[in-house]
Amino acid sequence: MIVVDDSALLREGLARILTDDGMYVVAALSSAETLAEEVDRTQPDVVILDIRMAPDFTDEGIRAAHLLRARSPAPGVLLLSQHLDAGSAWPLFADDHGGLGYLLKDRVLDIDDFLASVRRVANGGTALDPQVVKQLVSLSRPTSPLHTLSEREQQVLSLMAEGLTNPAIAQRLTVGLRTIETHVNRVFTKLGLLNEGQEHRRVTAVLAYLRDTVV
Amino acid sequence: MHEDFGFSTVLVATMPILGAFVVSRHPGNRLGWLFCMYGPLRGVEVLADVWVHHDYVVDPGSWPGGPVATWILFAGPLFLLPTAPLLALWFPDGRAPPGRWRRVELAPAAMVVLLAGVLVFSWGFRGPRLIPDPPTIDGWRAGVVLGCLLLAILAALVGFVLGFAALVSRLRHAEPAVRAQLEWFLFGVGSAFALNVVGDLGEALAPLRLLAVVVLEVFIAVAIERYRLWDIDRLINRTVVYGTLTALAAVLYASAAISIGLVVGGAGSRSPLAVAGATLTIAMLFAPARKRVQTAVDQRFDRRAFDAVARVRELAGRVGQDTPEPAELQTLLRDVLRDPELVVSFATSNGRFIDHSGIEVAPPTTTTGQSVSVVGDPSEPIALIGHRRSLDDDGRLLDDVLTAVRSLTDHARLQAELRVQLVAIQQSRARLIDATDAERRRIERDLHDGAQQRLVALALRVRTEQHRHTVEPGTDIDRLLSATVDELQAAVGELRAMTQGLLPPALTSGGIDSALRELVARYEGKVHLLALPHHRHTPSVEATAWFVASEGLTNATKHAAHAQVTLSAACNDGWLRVVVADDGPGGASLKGSGLSGLADRVDACGGQLYITSVQGHGTELIAVLSCA
Numbered sequence: 001m002i003v004v005d006d007s008a009l010l011r012e013g014l015a016r017i018l019t020d021d022g023m024y025v026v027a028a029l030s031s032a033e034t035l036a037e038e039v040d041r042t043q044p045d046v047v048i049l050d051i052r053m054a055p056d057f058t059d060e061g062i063r064a065a066h067l068l069r070a071r072s073p074a075p076g077v078l079l080l081s082q083h084l085d086a087g088s089a090w091p092l093f094a095d096d097h098g099g100l101g102y103l104l105k106d107r108v109l110d111i112d113d114f115l116a117s118v119r120r121v122a123n124g125g126t127a128l129d130p131q132v133v134k135q136l137v138s139l140s141r142p143t144s145p146l147h148t149l150s151e152r153e154q155q156v157l158s159l160m161a162e163g164l165t166n167p168a169i170a171q172r173l174t175v176g177l178r179t180i181e182t183h184v185n186r187v188f189t190k191l192g193l194l195n196e197g198q199e200h201r202r203v204t205a206v207l208a209y210l211r212d213t214v215v
Numbered sequence: 216m217h218e219d220f221g222f223s224t225v226l227v228a229t230m231p232i233l234g235a236f237v238v239s240r241h242p243g244n245r246l247g248w249l250f251c252m253y254g255p256l257r258g259v260e261v262l263a264d265v266w267v268h269h270d271y272v273v274d275p276g277s278w279p280g281g282p283v284a285t286w287i288l289f290a291g292p293l294f295l296l297p298t299a300p301l302l303a304l305w306f307p308d309g310r311a312p313p314g315r316w317r318r319v320e321l322a323p324a325a326m327v328v329l330l331a332g333v334l335v336f337s338w339g340f341r342g343p344r345l346i347p348d349p350p351t352i353d354g355w356r357a358g359v360v361l362g363c364l365l366l367a368i369l370a371a372l373v374g375f376v377l378g379f380a381a382l383v384s385r386l387r388h389a390e391p392a393v394r395a396q397l398e399w400f401l402f403g404v405g406s407a408f409a410l411n412v413v414g415d416l417g418e419a420l421a422p423l424r425l426l427a428v429v430v431l432e433v434f435i436a437v438a439i440e441r442y443r444l445w446d447i448d449r450l451i452n453r454t455v456v457y458g459t460l461t462a463l464a465a466v467l468y469a470s471a472a473i474s475i476g477l478v479v480g481g482a483g484s485r486s487p488l489a490v491a492g493a494t495l496t497i498a499m500l501f502a503p504a505r506k507r508v509q510t511a512v513d514q515r516f517d518r519r520a521f522d523a524v525a526r527v528r529e530l531a532g533r534v535g536q537d538t539p540e541p542a543e544l545q546t547l548l549r550d551v552l553r554d555p556e557l558v559v560s561f562a563t564s565n566g567r568f569i570d571h572s573g574i575e576v577a578p579p580t581t582t583t584g585q586s587v588s589v590v591g592d593p594s595e596p597i598a599l600i601g602h603r604r605s606l607d608d609d610g611r612l613l614d615d616v617l618t619a620v621r622s623l624t625d626h627a628r629l630q631a632e633l634r635v636q637l638v639a640i641q642q643s644r645a646r647l648i649d650a651t652d653a654e655r656r657r658i659e660r661d662l663h664d665g666a667q668q669r670l671v672a673l674a675l676r677v678r679t680e681q682h683r684h685t686v687e688p689g690t691d692i693d694r695l696l697s698a699t700v701d702e703l704q705a706a707v708g709e710l711r712a713m714t715q716g717l718l719p720p721a722l723t724s725g726g727i728d729s730a731l732r733e734l735v736a737r738y739e740g741k742v743h744l745l746a747l748p749h750h751r752h753t754p755s756v757e758a759t760a761w762f763v764a765s766e767g768l769t770n771a772t773k774h775a776a777h778a779q780v781t782l783s784a785a786c787n788d789g790w791l792r793v794v795v796a797d798d799g800p801g802g803a804s805l806k807g808s809g810l811s812g813l814a815d816r817v818d819a820c821g822g823q824l825y826i827t828s829v830q831g832h833g834t835e836l837i838a839v840l841s842c843a
Contacts, residue, residue, distance in 0.1 A: 013672055
């Protein structure tokens with residue numbers, strides 16, 4: 001793990017919970033300037049990146065993420081944002097590689113969920129903040145087939161988009177795995193999507209679908 | 216003695232002065248030499264006249280050379296004859312008009328030859344026979360003399376008629392300046408003629424004939440020198456106006472006096488009442504009559520200037536009813552003065568110049584094709600008008616229009632100056648808004664990178680300790696820590712909501728697109744985003760669009776809680792339209808909805824905010840912003 005955040009308090013807090021959970025934090029940086037060298041040196045599984053940092057306080061984290069994604073092998077990237085501003089992160093989600101996350105900063109306070117997200121990203125999965133998914137859904141066109149989904153199906157769709165696997169969704173909603181699989185299939189049918197099975201592909205397809213149906 | 220001795224003496228004394236003046240000022244002008252020659256010729260005549268008078272009438276035989284004097288007196292003055300057609304032909308530049316008019320010069324030339332014959336052949340008749348008029352001479356030489364004389368007079372007549380025709384032709388075809396010169400000349404001739412006529416009426420008025428000579432010479436000098444050339448129009452105009460008025464007044468006075476006299480005291484009485492009444496009538500009628508006559512004369516004599524002034528007055532008359540645009544003044548002047556490139560530069564109080572839209576410009580300058588006229592007092596001009604140079608030579612058109620346009624120009628300048636101030640105010644308003652936005656962004660960033668960040672870090676710290684089970688789960692202290700984290704989270708949420716209301720960072724990074732998506736996602740009710748702009752705009756336009764959307768949604772929450780809300784922001788033809796519509800109860804107004812601040816903001820961006828809200832038909836808040 002590499003943690004990049006300009007707030008020392010948060011950086012250390014993050015490093016502590018990650019370490020407590022048995023992960024290795026190989027570097028904690030206050031800016032993205034020396035990130036490339038650190039990644040070369042330490043080959044981390046995941047880089048946790050604050051979006052707004054010195055020097056300009058705009059989208060330094062996103063720019064750094066693009067550079068990281070262009071590497072081979074690319075480390076997983078988990079972006080942390082103080083605000084819901086996923087628009088600028090979209091281009092990152094457009095590629096087919098897994099190992100990408102976008103969370104609101106205060107999501108880290110749900111430590112267990114946060115750690116699960118980090119693990120997902122480390123394993124090539126996706127972690128999208130529920131708020132972002134909610135935004136996407138709320139932005140959909142009035143004519144979108146999304147509105148034909150039942151409430152439970154919408155919930156399942158949102159959790160899929162967040163990057164959760166079927167068992168994780170079942171656990172979150174405290175229902176049986178079977179039920180979830182049924183829901184997932186029905187969602188895919190209603191939206192006319194192909195259920196490819198592979199977890200990250202599934203997330204990408206759902207995200208692309210949501211993006212396409214918004215204005 | 217010669218009957219016109221005084222007349223001739225004045226001519227002898229003054230003509231060489233006029234000639235010298237013209238020769239010195241305009242050496243190429245043959246008229247100068249003509250005038251110079253005229254004086255001595257006339258002088259010889261006067262001298263011969265005095266000589267003959269003394270030698271034959273006063274004291275016969277007392278002076279020698281009497282016969283020679285008679286010969287000189289007989290033939291000499293004849294040489295003055297060709298000057299009249301030459302004057303008409305050559306005026307004002309000393310050359311005949313081009314073309315066939317040059318041939319008219321043959322007439323004076325023939326006259327000189329014929330008169331030379333008269334001079335030569337009348338030598339033999341010198342003495343008393345030449346004194347009476349006509350001379351009592353006979354024989355073949357007398358035939359030659361009389362024949363030549365007759366032919367010379369004929370040539371003089373022809374020359375004079377053709378000379379006058381040349382003058383008229385020149386008057387009709389010449390450029391305006393030459394025409395004005397000819398008008399001065401003709402006005403002088405007319406005045407001299409009138410003075411002569413009056414001078415012939417009685418002995419006491421005789422000096423007027425001498426005055427006539429001087430008047431004619433002065434007018435010729437003025438015409439050739441082109442001194443105040445263009446005043447001739449006004450001079451003629453006023454002469455005609457006041458001449459007509461005088462005639463009218465005379466007729467009116469006479470008829471009023473007679474009719475009042477008849478009513479009051481019977482025919483033939485000259486009661487003081489009749490005189491007073493007639494005078495009063497004239498006095499009362501003078502001002503309106505003058506105006507009428509003036510208008511009539513203006514219309515008759517300078518239609519173009521009259522029409523131009525009338526159009527200026529028409530525009531000026533609109534001031535007060537509606538407000539003519541400052542640009543209209545320039546358009547009007549271009550039109551009436553027939554100069555499509557005419558420019559009006561208004562002088563501002565701080566010594567600079569602005570055009571009709573209030574933009575500072577360099578004042579017009581005099582160039583080869585353009586000259587500059589001042590409206591108002593030259594030391595404190597209202598405006599400078601740059602116009603084609605030829606307008607300077609176009610009679611009174613320019614002068615009249617400039618005089619008539621004065622108050623209108625003053626008004627237009629005021630308008631233009633207001634515009635300058637308006638532009639300044641708009642700019643300062645835009646600057647204020649930019650400054651406010653910058654401040655909002657700064658506060659947002661400070662809160663984000665400061666307080667909010669710190670609170671999240673603090674909550675994380677507490678949560679970490681909890682997570683490590685350093686406190687026993689379920690104990691009071693554990694619950695306290697949980698409550699603390701919850702409170703901290705709530706504080707972070709509140710801070711976020713607050714900073715979002717300031718100006719979302721998404722606006723800076725992703726433009727209207729990102730910011731509105733975020734706004735809609737945060738909105739508690741149901742909103743449909745119908746359209747979003749694809750391009751970035753200036754920060755102030757983006758911020759304003761965001762404020763409109765944000766305020767619109769807030770209002771919809773407040774007044775149309777369960778309504779269907781749509782939001783769209785689309786760019787078309789350089790205009791960004793932001794529309795927030797709901798199908799709620801309606802009945803809102805821009806004033807009542809607390810949107811006046813927003814309207815001001817939109818206005819400062821060069822846009823406009825509308826609201827359509829009919830009771831029962833929902834509300835539509837529309838902002839149109841310039842995004843060119």
